[in-house]
Amino acid sequence: MTDTPPIDRLIAIMARLRDPEDGCPWDLEQTFRTILPYTLEEAYEVAEAIEHEDMAALRDELGDLLLQVVFHARMAEEGGHFAFADVVAAICDKLIRRHPHVFGAAELADTAAIRVRWEQIKAAERAGAESGESNGILAGVARALPALVRAEKLQRRAARVGFDWDEVSAVFDKVEEELAECRATLAEHADQTERVHEIGDLLFSCVNLARHMGVDAEQALRAANQRFERRFAQVECGLRDQGLEPSLETREAMERHWTLAKAAERQV
Known part of the structure; x- marks a missing residue:
């Protein structure tokens, strides 16, 4: 047994893996850019463990995600x-700075007031950053975020300064308007670029609708993907029981099994 704190042990293991003389050739070849896809993948695997309420998997996936932080910090x-110590110190300072109602003298009445203050502090941080980037309302929303997540963050930023729909009914109207414009691109034989733009506008308006309905668009779509996978697996199972396979010729049978799969879920 070792008395070394677990995080120190992990840092030491990472340093050993990156040792120029005795380290692992694969680990030594890595850069921030080559490791980035693994970092994103691990974050999504954490999300999947949470969605499945699998605590054992969550423990393991959080460890994998922590390894990514240690890996990046080691290369830095x-x-x-x-x-790594600088990473920890920075987040500690940030948490204390953004919670003046806990670590300072500020008194905030409720969660809404806390959220407003949080955004004010973040805005001040952005304004003081020496990044050379714009310090506008939408500055700092990471471009690497999944598109649905980024759309919602951009909309929320704009909404904080009053650029938003007042009623959800108006958002429904906007979605219908964008859908009609998408349909028009088919009737008018528009070029592909215009179709891409109109589909993008429709998706953006759907994210806006989800936000106004209190729904996380990214999680909603992830859940829809899971439902589709689950139902289609039941379709395939039903076809196999009939000695059939998915194909154009079995489309009607697929539709029947799909309807049965949906009906079975409603009864649960």
């Missing part, structure tokens, strides 16, 4: 930029 330290 090798480049003379910062170390």
Whole structure:
């Protein structure tokens, strides 16, 4: 047994893997860019474990995600930029700064007031950043976010300064308007670029509708994907029982099994 704190042990293991003489060749070849896809993948696997309420998987996936943080920090330290301790110190400072009602003298009445204050502090941080980027209302919304997530964040930023629909009924109207414009691109034989734009506008308006209805668009679509997978698996199972396979010739049978799968879920 070792008395070394687990996080220190992990940092030491990562340093060993990146040792120029005795480390792992694969780990030594990695850069921030080559590791990035793994970082994103691990974050999604954490989300999947949470969605399935699988605590054992969540423990393991959080460990994998933590490894990504340690990996990036190690490469940064090798480049003379910062170390893992600096990452921890920065987030500690940020949490204290953004919670003046807990660590300071500020008194905030409720969650809504806390959220407003949080955004004010973040805006001040953006204004003070020496990044050379715009400090506008929409500045700082990461472009690498999934499109649905980023759309919602952009909309929420704009809504905080009053650029938003007052009633959800108006958002329904907007979705219908965008849908009609999409349909028009087929009737008018529009070029592909215009169709891409109109589909994008429709998706953006759907995210707006989800936001006004209190629904997380990204999670809603992830759940829809899971339902589709589950139902289609039942369709395939039903076809196999009939000695059939999915094909154009069995489309009617697929529709019947799909309807049965949906009906079975409603009864649960």
